[in-house]
Amino acid sequence: MDIAKYLEDMKNMVNIALDEYLRPKADIPKILIEAMRYSVLAGGKRLRPILCLASGQVLGGRIETILPVACAIELIHTYSLIHDDLPAIDNDDFRRGKLSNHKMFGEDMAIAAGDCLLTYAFELISSSYTDGKVRPELALRLVQEISTAAGITGMVAGQVVDIKSTSKELDKNVLQYIHTHKTGALITASVRTGAMVAGATAQELEALTNYAKNIGLAFQIVDDLLDVVGDKKKLGKTVGKDSEQKKMTYVSVYGARKADQIARQKIAAANNSLSQFKEPDLLIQIADFIVKRQS
């Protein structure tokens, strides 16, 4: 299969759905929905929703049924970028090749838009699965899975440790904690929720969790590498920021060559965990794409 075409098709489908879910309405303040749409529809690889959809598809799930939870995860990812970019946190002026949300709408709106995207993710899940296509128990488990991955033991935990460990001594355990939480948790939730909607068994879910944890770490290592050797134009964001802020990264801890090696090992481990599936090709190709990406 042509993975580039698949990724492009899925990305377009996700973009159309996100645009639809974030339609301006009379009872939403215009400036608020504009600020939300600005960041959500600013582009991006849509890696998380695509992983969610692909994982479900490998198990024979229907795309239309997986799409709401896939998009909910992208809303949460976008909220985290908006809040991370704020002056009090990473103080980043650019994101996805455009001014960051607070540079465009002001800090007050960026905080509110982030809050609303996070809230709306749960509104989207809880209101999309009332037609019986997904059992309520399962829909509730999706809420649980995603809120756990995004919160105090997941994404924000990683973000907080990242903030607090800037400029401190390098520690491999802390680095691993940051990455498995800050980006890993939501990537794992993406793969797991897609599979859950498609009716994954406990054993299938375990294998996919293993796959997801490995690609999540590889994805972050490549991100660290791109911050050093990447092209600002392709990335659409500031490069060299990590070393300027003395952030702990896989590159600063292991060096670029070793970091690249670890990323490739993680991808191999991810793909190895898919042996029980009949047609895992889609997920294998996405994993390979992650380590080869330029942006």
Add this chain to the structure above:
Amino acid sequence: MDIAKYLEDMKNMVNIALDEYLRPKADIPKILIEAMRYSVLAGGKRLRPILCLASGQVLGGRIETILPVACAIELIHTYSLIHDDLPAIDNDDFRRGKLSNHKMFGEDMAIAAGDCLLTYAFELISSSYTDGKVRPELALRLVQEISTAAGITGMVAGQVVDIKSTSKELDKNVLQYIHTHKTGALITASVRTGAMVAGATAQELEALTNYAKNIGLAFQIVDDLLDVVGDKKKLGKTVGKDSEQKKMTYVSVYGARKADQIARQKIAAANNSLSQFKEPDLLIQIADFIVKRQS
């Protein structure tokens, strides 16, 4: 019944539950849970969870079953206060008689703590109702009710219009929009979710919604009045802030005397809507308490 004692007892019960739900754990960054606990356990009237519990009790619901959703709503209320106090929004140094969250932990932590409280509210609901005491359909409806009340057509919508209308010309419709959304939506969700857990009929839910909308507005009017005539010590926050920031309030639009009159009318309307219930006394007394409160 002794309403003061009831409110005190319920408040203590909610405080114990919140303390329990926010126990520090090995996998939560220490600074993050500390920042969350600081604001959640800083006191407060616990009006929203008490309304949730009382509404459920009037319909014969069990307190233990209502407690998780009641506490989830208080977590969302607290997150909104932390983010509202940020320098980019209301820039408030004090809250509930203590330094506001960002003055104590820094802006970065205050943003993260708020994000986590919001996320944890949904984690709490989705993980508390897996034991079968509440049907999954109902638990999912609780998520839907609360996310809708807190988000783009609810609380944050009100907050955004409030931010954007500061110092502008007085407009009664805008004022009503701000109040019904910024505080009203979550108060209404409190009353409704408690009743939903207790198995309210559609008719009962409609009556309680009417009650909630009226007390929500009365509560906000009293808040506006207390900002003018209140005692900083009793309130635990800065007074005179609204007029200093040229905020549109019921007092600035209608004057103190008329605003007080409107609040009393709303309480009367709230209590009138309870006629179908056998023992609505609890809710009536809470309504009366709202208009008489000094803090």
